[in-house]
Amino acid sequence: MRRIGVLTAGGDTPALNATIYGVVERANQLGVEVIGIIKGFGGMVDPRIPHLRLNPLRTTIPELRPDIGGTILGASRTYIDKNEKELLKAVVARLRRLGIEGIICVGGDGTINGLQPISDFIPCALAPKTIDNDLGLNYIEEPNDWELIETPGHKSKYSRIYSRTELELADIVNYATPGYATAVFVVAQAIERTRTTAESHRRIAIVEVMGRDSGYIALGSAYGQPDIILVPEIPIDIERLERRVREIYELQKHVVIVVGEGVRDEEGHQLGAKSASVDPAGNIQFTGASEALQQILIERLGDGYFQHRRRHDNAKQAIFTRKVGHTQRGGRPIMFDRFYATQLGGKATELLVHGRNNHIATLQYSPEHGFKLDSIAANKLRDRWGQIHARTLHPYLYDEKKFQPSKFGRAYLKPIFTQALGRDDVEHLLNDAFNPGKLSMVYPSVNVDIHKRLEHLEADGIDPDPI
Numbered sequence: 232m233r234r235i236g237v238l239t240a241g242g243d244t245p246a247l248n249a250t251i252y253g254v255v256e257r258a259n260q261l262g263v264e265v266i267g268i269i270k271g272f273g274g275m276v277d278p279r280i281p282h283l284r285l286n287p288l289r290t291t292i293p294e295l296r297p298d299i300g301g302t303i304l305g306a307s308r309t310y311i312d313k314n315e316k317e318l319l320k321a322v323v324a325r326l327r328r329l330g331i332e333g334i335i336c337v338g339g340d341g342t343i344n345g346l347q348p349i350s351d352f353i354p355c356a357l358a359p360k361t362i363d364n365d366l367g368l369n370y371i372e373e374p375n376d377w378e379l380i381e382t383p384g385h386k387s388k389y390s391r392i393y394s395r396t397e398l399e400l401a402d403i404v405n406y407a408t409p410g411y412a413t414a415v416f417v418v419a420q421a422i423e424r425t426r427t428t429a430e431s432h433r434r435i436a437i438v439e440v441m442g443r444d445s446g447y448i449a450l451g452s453a454y455g456q457p458d459i460i461l462v463p464e465i466p467i468d469i470e471r472l473e474r475r476v477r478e479i480y481e482l483q484k485h486v487v488i489v490v491g492e493g494v495r496d497e498e499g500h501q502l503g504a505k506s507a508s509v510d511p512a513g514n515i516q517f518t519g520a521s522e523a524l525q526q527i528l529i530e531r532l533g534d535g536y537f538q539h540r541r542r543h544d545n546a547k548q549a550i551f552t553r554k555v556g557h558t559q560r561g562g563r564p565i566m567f568d569r570f571y572a573t574q575l576g577g578k579a580t581e582l583l584v585h586g587r588n589n590h591i592a593t594l595q596y597s598p599e600h601g602f603k604l605d606s607i608a609a610n611k612l613r614d615r616w617g618q619i620h621a622r623t624l625h626p627y628l629y630d631e632k633k634f635q636p637s638k639f640g641r642a643y644l645k646p647i648f649t650q651a652l653g654r655d656d657v658e659h660l661l662n663d664a665f666n667p668g669k670l671s672m673v674y675p676s677v678n679v680d681i682h683k684r685l686e687h688l689e690a691d692g693i694d695p696d697p698i
């Protein structure tokens with residue numbers, strides 16, 4: 232293989248540039264040219280295909296740095312329907328004209344579906360990413376646990392009964408995805424900062440974190456020591472939650488609750504999906520889980536609860552919500568993400584060059600051997616109807632009585648986070664946070680330099696010389 236393409240699809244993470252860097256550095260070693268495709272699958276749909284050479288003369292371009300968050304290639308959630316045959320043919324033809332012999336898609340479970348139709352024509356490999364940590368399996372047989380329930384007159388629904396009630400760390404397929412560690416780091420900091428203000432003002436803080444239907448970020452938020460963690464996988468037992476909130480408030484005059492954005496009530500309704508809007512990739516856009524929970528607690532505790540304790544005039548003043556939001560997805564990646572993203576990018580290049588198609592580079596862990604790189608055929612993630620499900624927290628990782636990670640959940644987190652920060656992360660903070668140069672300089676966006684490197688397949692309708 233002499234020339235491969237790389238793109239970043241779906242939501243961004245802080246570790247995308249690190250993954251692209253790993254792809255390109257390994258390609259340099261193997262003598263392969265790498266073309267970056269701009270804005271995910273969207274770039275392929277554009278007849279001009281905006282792209283750039285990431286390693287002219289087998290030297291990585293200086294704009295590509297593993298320690299800078301986001302993606303120099305841009306990302307999108309553009310959907311290419313596999314049934315739009317003409318569009319697909321045009322996409323493949325353009326990629327061929329670029330001389331691309333294989334493509335690395337940096338993405339999550341949605342991206343595997345996105346690359347599928349293209350992989351019928353051009354080999355594809357996935358380098359994993361997603362802050363949600365929902366790409367992978369709790370154990371290899373997990374896809375067989377899904378059942379598709381068809382009820383006449385209703386939309387068919389998936390349901391699952393876990394065939395395994397206990398797990399081993401080494402069973403987990405793709406232990407952690409690049410982006411997750413940095414997101415948890417940001418969340419833990421946000422909780423610590425929210426904590427002291429809730430503590431000072433005798434308030435109940437509800438902190439909403441991302442993750443869609445997966446509670447991994449909420450689980451990792453335990454590093455910020457919230458009093459209560461609510462994960463989407465376990466329907467909220469409102470009675471028990473109220474009891475716990477009252478207990479904690481009596482004890483310490485404030486409570487910090489973390490809520491994963493996809494949390495459900497006991498009827499299975501998502502608290503944050505009141506407006507059923509979806510993004511272009513078909514994902515539900517969650518808004519308002521924390522506000523819905525705030526409303527529940529306002530009604531349950533009532534103004535009298537706070538007035539009686541002379542803390543606040545009403546419950547609305549006493550209970551506040553904060554979303555950590557997109558800060559979870561942005562900024563400098565911490566060492567764990569930088570290191571393993573780079574490794575996984577390199578692994579994806581190797582997969583392609585060694586003739587694999589539709590394969591995923593994975594990060595495995597075992598207590599005996601620590602972390603190691605591996606790979607898996609994407610189809611192993613599919614259930615018998617061909618569906619890939621986002622990985623959710625297995626109940627064995629969460630203690631629903633304590634609203635905290637279980638013993639196994641803590642064992643899961645430790646290998647990722649015990650050495651997740653590097654000395655250079657601390658040095659970066661020391662040198663950079665209040666660098667006086669920042670006061671007089673505008674933010675030097677990498678997009679400006681990348682723009683100068685962009686090439687287009689068909690500039691204004693004129694087909695340039697083939698590359």
Ligand SMILES: Nc1ncnc2c1ncn2[C@@H]1O[C@H](COP(=O)(O)OP(=O)(O)O)[C@@H](O)[C@H]1O
Nearest residue numbers: 240241308309310338339340341342344345512
């Ligand atoms: N079934 C599908 N068919 C075609 N494209 C898809 C499909 N599912 C997702 N995609 C595309 O894959 C990309 C990434 O999907 P998304 O769900 O946004 O992120 P992630 O890969 O992180 O899960 C998007 O451009 C999306 O449109």
Ligand SMILES: O=P(O)(O)OC[C@H]1O[C@](O)(COP(=O)(O)O)[C@@H](O)[C@@H]1O
Nearest residue numbers: 241242339361362363441442443510
């Ligand atoms: O802001 P956006 O792009 O609409 O997406 C928000 C969603 O993206 C995520 O960050 C994850 O994105 P991916 O599934 O693409 O990895 C979710 O945690 C969040 O719900």
